[in-house]
Amino acid sequence: MSFGPFLLLAVLEGTVMAAVLALTAVGLSLVFGVMRVVNVAHGEFYMLGAVLAWFITYYLPFPPALAWLAALIIAPLIVAMIAALADTLVLKRLNYDPEATIVATIGLLYMLQQAALTFYGSDARPVVAPFQWRIQLPWFGYSGYKLFVVLAAVVILAAVWLFMTRTKVGLVMRATQVDRDTAQAFGINVDRVYAGTFALGGALAAAAAVLIVPIQQAHYLMGHDPLLLSFIVVIIGGLGSIRGTLVAALVIGLSDGVISMFFSPTLAKIIATLLVALVLVFRPQGLFGARA
Amino acid sequence: MAQDLIGLTPSRRALLKGAGAGLLTAGFVAPVWAQAAPVKLGFQLHRTGIGAAYGRWYERTAQAALKVVNEAGGINGRPVEIVFEDDGTDPKRGAEVVEKLTSQHKCDLIFGPLFSHVVIGSAPRAGELKVPYLVCSEGFHVAGGMLNRWSMQPGITDVRAQVSSMAPWVLANLGKKVTMVFPDYAFGHDHRDYFTAAVEAGGGQVVAQIAVPPTETSFTRYLPQIPNDTEVLYHVMVGPAVLTFVKELGEFYGTGAKPEIFGFIDSLEAVDMASPGLEFLEGSHFWEGHCRVKQADASEHEIAYRAAVGVDDNGASVSDAKDVSTYAHMFSVWETLHIIKAGMEASGYQGIADRQKFVEAVEAMTEMPESLAHVQGNKVFNGKTHQVFGHQFISKVEGGKLIKVHTTSIEESLYPDAVDYTTQSF
Numbered sequence: 001m002s003f004g005p006f007l008l009l010a011v012l013e014g015t016v017m018a019a020v021l022a023l024t025a026v027g028l029s030l031v032f033g034v035m036r037v038v039n040v041a042h043g044e045f046y047m048l049g050a051v052l053a054w055f056i057t058y059y060l061p062f063p064p065a066l067a068w069l070a071a072l073i074i075a076p077l078i079v080a081m082i083a084a085l086a087d088t089l090v091l092k093r094l095n096y097d098p099e100a101t102i103v104a105t106i107g108l109l110y111m112l113q114q115a116a117l118t119f120y121g122s123d124a125r126p127v128v129a130p131f132q133w134r135i136q137l138p139w140f141g142y143s144g145y146k147l148f149v150v151l152a153a154v155v156i157l158a159a160v161w162l163f164m165t166r167t168k169v170g171l172v173m174r175a176t177q178v179d180r181d182t183a184q185a186f187g188i189n190v191d192r193v194y195a196g197t198f199a200l201g202g203a204l205a206a207a208a209a210v211l212i213v214p215i216q217q218a219h220y221l222m223g224h225d226p227l228l229l230s231f232i233v234v235i236i237g238g239l240g241s242i243r244g245t246l247v248a249a250l251v252i253g254l255s256d257g258v259i260s261m262f263f264s265p266t267l268a269k270i271i272a273t274l275l276v277a278l279v280l281v282f283r284p285q286g287l288f289g290a291r292a
Numbered sequence: 293m294a295q296d297l298i299g300l301t302p303s304r305r306a307l308l309k310g311a312g313a314g315l316l317t318a319g320f321v322a323p324v325w326a327q328a329a330p331v332k333l334g335f336q337l338h339r340t341g342i343g344a345a346y347g348r349w350y351e352r353t354a355q356a357a358l359k360v361v362n363e364a365g366g367i368n369g370r371p372v373e374i375v376f377e378d379d380g381t382d383p384k385r386g387a388e389v390v391e392k393l394t395s396q397h398k399c400d401l402i403f404g405p406l407f408s409h410v411v412i413g414s415a416p417r418a419g420e421l422k423v424p425y426l427v428c429s430e431g432f433h434v435a436g437g438m439l440n441r442w443s444m445q446p447g448i449t450d451v452r453a454q455v456s457s458m459a460p461w462v463l464a465n466l467g468k469k470v471t472m473v474f475p476d477y478a479f480g481h482d483h484r485d486y487f488t489a490a491v492e493a494g495g496g497q498v499v500a501q502i503a504v505p506p507t508e509t510s511f512t513r514y515l516p517q518i519p520n521d522t523e524v525l526y527h528v529m530v531g532p533a534v535l536t537f538v539k540e541l542g543e544f545y546g547t548g549a550k551p552e553i554f555g556f557i558d559s560l561e562a563v564d565m566a567s568p569g570l571e572f573l574e575g576s577h578f579w580e581g582h583c584r585v586k587q588a589d590a591s592e593h594e595i596a597y598r599a600a601v602g603v604d605d606n607g608a609s610v611s612d613a614k615d616v617s618t619y620a621h622m623f624s625v626w627e628t629l630h631i632i633k634a635g636m637e638a639s640g641y642q643g644i645a646d647r648q649k650f651v652e653a654v655e656a657m658t659e660m661p662e663s664l665a666h667v668q669g670n671k672v673f674n675g676k677t678h679q680v681f682g683h684q685f686i687s688k689v690e691g692g693k694l695i696k697v698h699t700t701s702i703e704e705s706l707y708p709d710a711v712d713y714t715t716q717s718f
Contacts, residue, residue, distance in 0.1 A: 006516050013513055122344035124532030128568055134546055140516070141546020216509050219532045221341075225509065261513045265505070 005139035006261070014257020016146045019153035020208050022249035024226045025233040026160060026242060027204035033240025034177045034197040037096060040105040042205055043227030044112035045083060049075045049206025050127075050218040051120045057127050065130035072210045076203035082112075083202030084195045091198070092191060109223075116220040129214035149211045156207055157246065160200075164242065173197060177240065232272050236279050238289025248287065330371040331641075333632065334393030334402040336414065341381030342506060342531040343407045345562035346618045349601075350404055350428070351376060353622040356600040357629040360664070367636045375399055383413025390417045390425070400636075400644060403628050404428055406621065407530075408479040415439040422718065424651050426632065428624035430454070430581075432482045435679035437711030441718055444654060444678035447628035448581065448621065449671075451482035453705035454684050458579060459490030461686060461698055466552040466577065467523025468496040473514065474528050476503035483528050483556075504537075506530055511537045515544045518551075528556035535563050542572040553577070557584070557687075557694075561618040564608070565692050573689045577697070580685045581620040582668045585693050597626060597667040606693070623668040630665035631657070648718050655714055672702055676712040681705050 028042045052075035057067040086108055094100040133144035164170040176183045176193045184190050208226070209218075216222065233252050237244030252272055259268040279286060335354055338347035358374055366372050375397045379386040386405060393399045401424035405411050408431035415433075418425035419440035427434065427445050432452040434445040462470070470491055474480035480503065488498045499519050504511065511533075518525060529537045538559055553576035565573070583590075584607030586598065601622070602610045609615035631654065639646060639653035655675035660666045671682040681702050687694035 009512070009516055013510070017510075117340060122340040123348070123562075124345075124535070126535055126567060132568055134543055136546045136548060138548075141543050141548060143540075143543045216536050217532060221532075222509070257513065261516060265508070265513065 002139075005137070007258070008137075009140060009142070010258045010261040011254065012142060012146070012257075013261065014254035015150055016253075017257055018250045018253020019150040020212050021226075021229055021233055021253050022157060022246050023153050023208035023211070024205050025230040025237075025245045025249050026157065027201035027208075028230045029234045029237065029240060029242060029245040030204075031198055031201040032234065033242075034173055035091075035096060035194050036098060037091060037101045037198075038098070038105070039198075039201065040102060040227070041086075041108035041112060042105075042201065042230060043223030043225075044109050044116075045079050045202040045205040045223075046209045046226045047116060047218075047220065047223035048079050048082065048112060048202075049209030050213040050216075050222060051116050051220070052078055052206070053127050053210045053213045054120070054125050054218040058125075064128040068127065068130040068210075068214065071127070072207065075210050076206040079206035080199035080203040084199040087195045087198040088191075092194070096194070113220055113223070120218075120220060122220060124217035124219040126217045127213045143215070145214060149215070152211055153208070156204070160204065161242065169196070229272075232276050234286075235276050236286060238286025241286065241288040244286055244288025330373045331367045331636065332397065332399045333372060333374045333629075334390075334397060334399030335374050335376045336379050336386060336389050336393070336402055336405040336410075337376045338381040338406060338410070339376070339378035341379075343381035343410075344532070346406050346621060347378075347381075349562070349618045349622045350406065350625050353601050353625040354404065354629065356597075356602070357626040360600060361629060361633055367633045368641060372633075379405065379410060379414070381407050381410060383410050386410040386414035387417040390414045390421065390423070394418075394421045394423045398644070399423075400641070401426065401632065401647065401650065403632065404625060406430075408433060408482075409477050411443075412438065412478055415443040418442050422647060424647055424654075426628050428621070428628055429479075430482075430621070431479050432486065433478060435674070435677040435710060437677075437713075439678075441713050441716045442651060444651070446631045446654060446657070446673055446678075446680045447626075448624035448680065449682045449684065449705060450679055451479065452486040452707060453679075453681055454579065454581075455483060455487040456490040456707060457684050457700040457705035458686060459487060459496075460494050460704070461700070462524060462526070462554055463491065463494045463496045466554055469521055469523040470496060470498050470526050471500040471502065471518050471522040471524070471551070472498060472526045472528075473502045473504060473518075475506040475530050477506055479530065480506070480528065487526065504529065509533045509536065511540045512544060515541065522551045525551045525553050526555070527553070527559050529559040534559050534561070535567060538563075538573070539567075539569040542569055545572065555579070557581075557620045561620060562616050564614060564616050565689065565694065574692070576689055578687050578689070578694060579620075580687050580694065580696075582623045583685055583687060583694065583696050584617070584619040585687075585695070587696050591662060591667075591669075593662060593664045593667045596664060597623070601626070627660075627666055627668065627671075631660075634665070651718070670702065674709065676714055677709050678713050 024046055031037055031039045053071040056071040056074055060067045060070055090104050091101055094104055129145045135142045135144050172188055173193055176190055180190055233248045234245055237248030256268040337351055354374055358372060361372055377389045377393055379389040390402055393402050403426035405427050406429050408429050411427045411429045412433050415425055419442050425443045428447050430448055430451050432450045433439055435450050474483045484501055491498050499522055502514055502517050504514055555578050557578045557580045586605040603617050604610050607617050607619045635650050635654040639649040641650050657673045660671040662670050669683045671680050673680045684700040685696050686698040688697045
């Protein structure tokens with residue numbers, strides 16, 4: 001394959017990856033920004049989204065497109081409820097102590113993973129894509145659905161951004177992020193804001209998984225990679241900064257696509273991890289993060 | 293001191309009582325226990341992890357074979373039971389499972405593991421514990437001499453034999469310039485090394501070798517490495533993402549020109565051929581260790597086996613048509629259990645003290661004619677390399693079904709011995 005088409009394919013793959021990554025990482029970033037909780041179980045919310053999408057599309061007697069659309073709405077809602085429950089039952093009781101919440105979310109990670117293994121099983125199961133449309137370019141074919149994933153991710157991210165900047169709930173969340181105590185003094189129910197933020201973070205991860213599951217398959221161990229990459233993105237972008245997270249997701253996604261295609265996927269991971277190390281040494285607050 | 297001695301000296305009455313109890317145990321209880329004591333076989337199972345699809349069907353096949361063996365009177369007149377232990381398809385856990393089955397469950401022997409990295413990680417522990425370890429793994433690590441006297445593979449042909457017997461057919465019917473895509477670990481390396489050698493020996497050329505990590509979830513990025521002048525694309529993939537791999541291959545080629553595709557069914561084991569996105573496979577070829585779809589010339593033994601395990605004519609579970617089996621591999625579990633029976637009976641196996649005699653009895657085996665014990669077909673066992681050799685099948689996808697078009701001979705699959713395990717000490 002000659003250089004031009006090769007690069008085109010690499011950029012396409014990188015864009016799809018960046019879109020899904022942005023969606024996953026924004027959830028992680030929101031939770032850290034507002035709650036100061038490092039949610040190690042974030043990847044499992046992603047996995048739950050995919051597994052629930054399988055259950056929903058398998059048991060709903062709809063045509064594939066409708067069943068998948070139902071999954072895109074129902075799966076994030078269920079995951080949001082589970083996340084809110086985890087916040088109320090576990091994190092709140094630890095008073096959001098940074099060290100304790102890390103350990104607690106590690107525990108949550110294993111509980112969710114083992115629950116999926118018990119109730120869903122150890123197989124990778126496919127979810128039928130809502131449509132089977134393939135773009136045939138002169139050099140190679142490409143899945144139309146993958147391009148749709150990019151579009152859907154952009155729409156969801158735009159909605160999140162509007163929600164955070166243009167609505168009262170978003171304002172309340174930002175107020176809590178800036179100063180929890182003052183927000184509480186002004187009559188904001190911080191407990192509810194926290195539960196809501198954790199739910200939103202989980203829902204975004206689940207939505208990303210529902211988007212990706214027709215491309216990959218739902219598997220109980222699938223939460224590991226997105227968690228790692230989300231952390232990389234969030235650290236580079238600056239913990240708590242949504243803008244930074246989006247920029248970092250684009251950089252990491254595209255560089256991963258291009259480097260892994262021209263060289264090797266392992267090298268792409270090495271470079272991403274090296275970038276994290278450099279950021280931590282020279283700019284610990286991240287590219288767009290505010291100084292603590 | 294003297295008093296103590298007197299106290300320890302048993303009275304006449306106590307002696308008699310003791311003797312009576314001993315008689316009771318020896319004359320009455322012991323024979324009943326001996327008759328009922330089952331032969332205990334340990335099964336190292338990939339119930340979870342990347343080999344889970346295989347594990348599910350290996351367990352079902354083992355249960356079906358166990359039922360058949362027990363209904364025919366067990367082994368040496370003793371009932372047989374299997375202890376299943378999950379190794380998570382993880383080499384480290386595999387060695388622990390070998391330990392647990394041997395030391396804790398006191399199993400007579402261990403069989404069943406498939407994934408080559410797990411087998412290579414577990415076999416040394418079996419050798420140290422001196423417990424027979426019968427693998428169903430296809431890898432060349434048994435016949436290649438990497439393992440030990442206690443490890444054997446009597447139930448399935450190894451990759452080297454498989455690929456060298458099929459290479460001539462691929463070169464003659466599909467093309468001479470081959471690109472290989474394989475998983476980047478021991479099993480895939482066997483494919484890379486021995487298929488490449490066989491292609492070159494047959495006058496063909498391997499133009500590219502593309503290694504993919506077995507835990508990879510996205511494959512499109514590897515596909516542009518396939519050179520344009522490729523005539524045959526040879527693919528073999530494992531793990532939970534195999535369906536993604538084949539689907540992305542289809543998307544990549546789309547309706548454009550594409551090479552002939554020759555795949556190992558591993559790339560689609562436990563996957564429904566009718567899955568959306570696999571239509572492009574129509575007309576392509578697959579290796580099958582055992583034909584998933586019931587063929588017109590299926591033997592009575594194969595039909596009986598299919599029914600016993602609970603597989604329908606399309607290779608799916610009789611209770612769920614979407615639950616597709618790992619049919620090309622799981623016969624090895626059935627055949628291995630029957631070889632265990634034959635080996636234990638030939639050696640007059642009584643208990644774990646006879647483990648060495650069992651290994652020697654299996655080493656003495658040669659011809660294994662097709663029967664209910666060898667449902668996949670005739671086989672020849674090489675006692676020196678601890679490896680069995682059998683027929684391989686090449687199937688073509690016609691109307692979404694795998695139809696057998698070629699059967700290799702056993703002679704085509706033979707190669708010079710790389711090791712003589714019988715010269716190693718126990």
